[in-house]
Amino acid sequence: MKGANLDGRRRNGGVTLIELLVAMAIGLVVTLAVTSMVIVGESQKRSTTSVNDANQSGNYVAYVLDRALRSAGSGFTQAWDLGVFGCRLNIKRDDSTAVLPRTTAFPAPFAGFPQTVRVAPVLIYRPASGSDVLMVMSGNSSAGDIARPVLSAGSASNKLRLDNTIGLREGDIGLLSRSGTDDCLVQQVHADPAFADSSGNDNLPLGGTYYTTSGADTSLATLIAGGTSFFTPIGNLSADNLQLRMFGVNADRTLVSYDLMQTAGGDTAAKRDEQAQQGIADGVVALRAVYAIDKNEDGNFDLTNDAWVAPDDAAYNITQMMSTPAKVRRILAVRVAMVLRSTNYEKDVVSKSSLTLFDDLPDTLNESYAISGDGLHFRHRVVEFTVPLRNMLLLPTS
Template structure:
């Protein structure tokens, strides 16, 4: 019996045979490979899904920012379209530094706007302007301007220039009601190409019967071009003032939007209120941006035909040609722009193992300004998304002759 017990113990201690061990290793290897493949597929799908989600979030954010800017376009000055405000050349200083007109090219990707260099100085006050293909890489540039102040959008007559100096000036209005300290104002004259952006002095307090307001502060500028000063612009009872916002609230907005060669949508503050003369990255993955106008050629005639039409920013509507028109023709043309359609093509940041995009995308398909973007074989490995939005310019649609 003891011999049998020892034999049984020896058999138990003998372990796996080589064949059994190899079979177990083979099974284990298959299981490891299956689990590894599952993990790889899962992580690939997670990256792809994450990239698509990022692209969708980026597109939603970019579209929202552009949409909000366009919906406010023209606020503050559109009502003064026939009083020299619409299409005027703005003269603006910020904290004693001359900002507008600009005599040098804008920072990338906006350096090509209006041809760049000194031509940039011809940029005018307008709710929306489109520079087709003028951004780096061939994207369009959107220039959007707006403001909002407590005095409302209706222009007020400046009765006369009282006195002034290099640091402040006083002008007489019909009323100073609803004016506040640090309000930013647009001063225009119907027969003048130039206009000025100035500011109410910080210690101003309205009182009953008060009709004189002092201009001073961060936005104050006493001289305009070689033939105009604040006095020549506002004297004689022919000038007007409209509110653009308040220096402390940031309501005044003059922005540029455009896509760079690095597939980033940029925004540039033409006022340089931060003191930084550089574009701000807004959203990643934006391959291209394309925009066209909605033009109502009969905006002054109710029920007239044809109805508003899609109009590409080319020919008579090219930004350079549009701004080079005579003062009255330019104001009339800018007023006829009652909407904008914007197309954005975005790309995911995650490369896929298979072709994930068609060979080309058509932006603004079937409309004026249609553009085809062809993708390389390498780009087709990334998911793409095309989004478009149409935004009515409500401030242009509500405009009526002022006087």
């Protein structure tokens, strides 16, 4: 027989209020602990992902610029003494729309770049503030850098008479130049039906998008008169192997390129400028570059006789380089430095207030990138690399 409840009341089941409150408190503590761990983990995940994205952007940008710089000068370096290096580029679309020289400034971030562009494998423009601008020119290396003498005008006003047309084909882009003449004309090989070289043919037909009868200060007829001009094939329009581009960093922290040929076209100048720009990678906040100059022109670079030179140096700024082709030949390499920023804003200050670029070069070449305000809450990374200009290194020293 079970014992009777002495006070006559039934025993209550379940938990007391105090026990319930204790359980809730424990549950709340556990929930807060788990939530805190999740928040910390997610924060670290975002930070790690952001840093990885910045690293990938840096690697990709380095690859793009490295490839462009290594190809600089391909297609025309062997014609350096035939009026090519330093000649003023004259480019027109449909023989009416002037592409170069420009009558207005380039769009940002290239606004300060000279409106008259001269042929050079690579040039660096340093504005008063902001990132540097790299200009890189390369063509079709398989053309062999062969400049072909223009014997005379052809059988029609839009034809050139060459010693032969072997290897030339429809859509080829060539540079028409003459030693001692300031201007050079970009021309396109074109015929209807499509041109193809044949045995014994010495007439090269010109036409298409990039055919022009005149430049800023010279005409096609004047340039080929006298039999001392040269036609240098530098690429093919369909193959898209002609790269006349600039690289810069815009206000959105994006590395962008600008196509000096404006091959994408457009019905207005603003549209052509817009179409000529292409974003390459996000998160790039600064771009700097310096030249390796072979001052004694022996084809080698050593710090005893040669030097690293900033692009705003009085003797090697872009104006001097464009007007003095001999100085362009002295460029043996380019060193590039970039600052990349992560996209993740962090609660704590995670960045230094200043980063030094080219810190292993002489002090006069050191570049300081200042970081302040909200920028201190983003992680930054410096990427530096040196690219030898192989097409320049292959040039004879005399």
